[in-house]
Amino acid sequence: MAPIAPGRLLRPGMRDARVAQLATRLVAGGYLDARPGAEGDRYDPALLDAVQRFQSRHGLQTDGLVGPATLHALNTSAAERLDQLRVNLERWRWLAGDIEAETLLVDIAGGLLSYYRDHQLLWQGRTVVGRPDRQTPQLKPLVSRLPLNPTWSVPPTILREDKLPEILRRLASRRTQNYPITRRLPIVMAYWTAQVAADGALILRNDFYARDAALLAALDQAGH
Template sequence: MTMLGATLAVPAAARAQDSIFDTFARNRVLRNTDREGNTVAALDAIDTVEPILSVDTAHNLQLAIMQYEQIMAAGGWEQMPRDIFGLVAGVDRRSVSRLRDRLIMSGDVPAEQQSKKDIFDEYLDAGLRQFQARHGLLVSGKVDAETFFALNVPADYRLQQLRLNAMRVEAISAELSDRYVVVNIPAATIEAIDAGLVARRHTAVVGRIDRQTPILHSKVHEINFNPYWHVPKSIIRRDLIKYMNEDPNYLANYRIRIFDGGGNELSPTDIDWSTDDAVNYAFRQDPGGENSMGHVKINFYNKHNVYLHDTPTKSLFGENRRFHSSGCVRVEDVDALVAWLLRDNGDWDVTGVEAMFNSGERVDVAIKNPVPIHTTYISAWANRQGTVSFREDVYEYDKAGKVTFDDA
């Protein structure tokens, strides 16, 4: 029994000693890991002046295709096991080496880190953050659910995505002008392009899956300051009737008025909300803080009655998946975009635009030199630094193999 006790005691002592070593290793990693610096570096790798849509993008995509063809020639990358979920800097686990190999294969971790195996070190933290930035995910340095999903998209799927998007870019790039706006739906971003470079980049909220933002090419021709919102019949039918049945004060709370065909204002009690009677009337929201278009509407010619606009719900810009609108596009920091669009109209700088917002005055301004706008579906692109970005095929246009679009 004494011998058995001694035998059992040895592994316990070893485990305690290993635990101490693990703690030292973990503390060293945490001391050496500049999380904030790694996040900045990851975002800098994608926040370059190269547009998502340009002649250069077409060339960059061809280089990316070659890179992913080499990845496929090497066998691609393996599927990640469930036990990588939750991995973060400082963890010492066997699955760390598999995550490291995966990120080496996609170029997010330097190949010379191959010998570093089971400890989630500062190099792996930087690589994971770069991977997250390239895929439009929250840059956390932790393998969360969305990161786990993105890591397990096969290499051959990514290669096909690059090839498909290269054809999309090539189909449009030859027609681009010197100055234009791009709304990229899968990324939910907007770029203002000047002389082939990104002058401004904005986070956006685009159409949800059942109310998609259309693919089109047009020209931005007018700015409406402090606009009325004329509620589309589709939203009256789908949303407004439901909201009024849930809360009879909904229209009053959001300063929405009802008018008949003769322009006479009606009371909400004049409408039978148990039917679709409401679609026979016009609903108009007054300018102000609750207005669904915020302080400004940016008009461009199209048959879908869609436009860019401000929004009172700024919190949506902080989400990863920004597919919430009914087809129109909400713009973060919209004052700066409006000032850029009005560049040739005289004294419209950001200060002047904000002053107009704050005045509450209803003013329409025709853009002196209308600016081309392209709403696009580019789910994979690359910049000249070799950073390749991917986004989810939210409208399933990649799945359908669509290269051109009827409205384009």
């Protein structure tokens, strides 16, 4: 299937010649029913729903905007996705023995922090990871303290909009707290670009650290 051509950001409601390519790709992927009566160049509500479902399955922001990240995911071939699964199965082989019954798991590619007890997920939240030029490493340290509601520097724009008093009132009731942990917990920092979600759906993410290619080359060289 021909890739969707690059160009301006595709937004719901707009007309663009590439909308027909977008619809074809989503139909082929099972995200959109064939629509013979639809206007070929118009980004309509049915297409928006399909794009958002595609974004959700690929770890992207579900805003319906087809920009560089979504376009890259749309143009990734089935063969490349298969290689992505091979790479992540190998990563899982490395890490499976490190994940203990009680573990903090950082999903670097997904920007998620999960807490497991008795191998069951008890809590999950967003976390900050490094940019491609300052990558978060994969490692397994131990933690003994967990800061909640850390301090935050107010951006100048918010100050100019006179929202500082409201923010200060909220912060007064949500002071930074350091919760001691009775024993040190292992924290596994993993980089998965393919993962099975709690509902069984396969999530395929863009490789924003560009780590998959080197591992795939090593697997090919080893004949795996």
